[in-house]
Amino acid sequence: MPVHNSEIAEAFEQIANLLEITGANPFRVRAYRNAARTVAGHPTELRRFVAGDDELTDLPGIGDDLSDKITEFVKTGKIGLLEQLKSELPPGLLELFKIEGLGPKKIKKLYDELAVDSLETLENLAETGEIADLEGFGPKTVENLQKNIRRMKRLDQRFLLNEIEQYAAPLVEQLRGLDGVDRVKIAGSFRRRQQTVGDLDILVNASKAEPVMEAFTGYEDMVDLVAVGDTKSSIILRGGLQVDLRVVDSQSWGSALLYFTGSKEHNVALRGMAGRQNKKINEYGIYQDDNRLGGATEKEIYQQLDLPYIEPELRENRGELEAARNDLLPELVELSDIKGDLQTHSTGSDGKNTLREMGEAARELGYQYLAVTDHSAYLAVTGGLDEEALKRQGEKIDKLNDGWDDFRLLKSAEVDILPDGNLSLDDQVLCQLDLVSVAIHSRFNLSEEAQTKRIIRALKNPLVDILVHPTGRLLGIREAYPLDMEKILQTALEENCFLEINASPMRLDLDEITARRAREIGLKLTISTDAHSCQELANMRYGIGQARRGWLRKQDVLNTRSWSDLTTKYLNS
C-alpha cells in the first residue's frame, strides 16, 4: 500500500508523544512535532521524493535522520523507532494525550505508579479514588480529569466556521456593549480561516479587565467555567464550544492580537527571528534590552523585524516568513474581487429559490453573472433535470437575461461523472450550455487508481469546464475519497479545465494545501458556493478564506474575471 503524508505525520506525532513520556529531550520531541506538521501540510506525496530526485532534507524541519525515517516508512510501511517505543510503552497511552489537562508528566506518573495504560483503566481508577493518592494529584485534579474525559468523548469534533459564527455573534455583541470596551476581535484559528475551529479566542481592548471578566464568566450560554484569571478566562458554552477571552490595554493590542491569532508555529518562528536580532516579543509588545519598540498594532511588530504585514491566513509557518523577508508575499484574493458564482442550485433541482430569485440575489451582491448548475436527473434524490427539462430551463434563462442589461444567468449543469468516467448527459446536450461542471456523487469507495482514472476521463471530455467539490469530503462526516491529486491537477491544466474551491463551510473542497499546489503549477481555480438558496450565496466568504490560505491571488481565481473575459479567454465551449 502506498504511504500517504497523513500517515507519516501521524507516525511522527505518535513518536513525539511516546518520546515525551519517556522524558526525552523536549527539543527532540518538538523536532518530531514540527516534522509532522511539515509532512501533513506538504502538497505532494512524499513517497514521490523517495522514488525521485528531490531531497527530503530540503523540506523545513527534515534533516538526515527524519529523512531516513520517512524513507524507511515508505519502503517498509514501518518505522523502527515507533515499533520499538510501542513495544516499550502501551500504545493505549497515546489516547490519553487527547484529555485536556493531562500531559506527558502526569501520564507517565499514572503509568509508572498505577499501571494506567488506557483510557478505560484511567476511568476506573478515577472512579475508585485511587488516583487522588498520587503525589501531585488532589481531589480537584481527579474531578477535572473525569470532566475532561466526558467532554473528550462527547466532543471529539471540531466546529465548522458557520457554526462558530453563530456562537460568537451574540457573545461578541454583548462584550462590545460593555462600558469601557473599545475593541473586540475574534482571533485564533477562526481569524486565520482554518477549515474547522476547535475553540474560540476572543480579544478585548478595555481600560479595565474586571467588568469584562465578570460579564464573560456570567454569560447566559455558559455551562462550565474552565479558568478564571485577572486578564484571561475560559468558559464552555452550551453545545460544548470552549471560549477563551483575554483583556488587554490599547498599547498591547497588536502584540496580543498577534499572539492570540497564532498559529503557534508562526509565533514561535517569529519570536525566534526576533531573538536573533536581540529583540523579544511577548503578548505585551516587542522589546530590545529594556526599551519598548512597539506593540499597539500587528504591523508595528512586523515592521520592527523588517517585515511587511503578514495576513492572518498565511500565518502557519509554511514559508510566509521567508516570503516576507524576500518581499515575495502574495497579494491575496479578496471577496470584493469576485465577479460571479459558478455553482448554484435552483428549484430546477434541489434548490429552494427560483432562477429569477437567485439571479436577483446575485445582482444585489454586485455580481456580473451567476451559473445555475442544477443536478442532472441521474442524481434521482435531488429531483434533477433530464434533457427536456434542461432545455426548458435554458429558455427561461434566455427570457430572464433579456430583462437584465448588467447581469446574466449562465446555462449550466452539475453533471454526474459515472463510475466509468462517462457523463450523465450526452455531448449534444452539454454543448448547448455556457458552462459544464462535473462531479462525483456515487461510488465513493473506488480504489485511488480507479477513482483517479474516472475523473481524468471526465476532464478529457472537451466540453467539460469545471470539476466541482473535487474530493467529495464533508468536514467531520466523510473523508475525501483517495485520489492522485497531482495527476488530476496536471490533467486539468492540460485540458484547460478548472477545479473548484467549494465555499460551503461543510466542504471547503479543495483544501488549502491542494489549492496552493494548483497555484504553483499555474492552474486557475474557481471559488463557488454551491448555494441551494439565495441566502447561501453569502457563503462565498468561506471559500475566499480557504483560497487565501492557499496563497491564491486575484489572478489565480477564474471568477474574478468578467463574463466576456471568461468566455473569450478561458472557456472552450
Next chain:
DNA sequence: GCCGTTTTCGGCCCGACTGTTTTCAGTCG
C-alpha cells in the same frame, strides 16, 4: 533532532492559570 545575519556546537518563545504546594511544576496556547 534541527539549524546557522551568533554557531558544524549550542541553542531551541514566552507568559497565564491551576492545583497542590508553601515556592512551583505541569499544562496550555
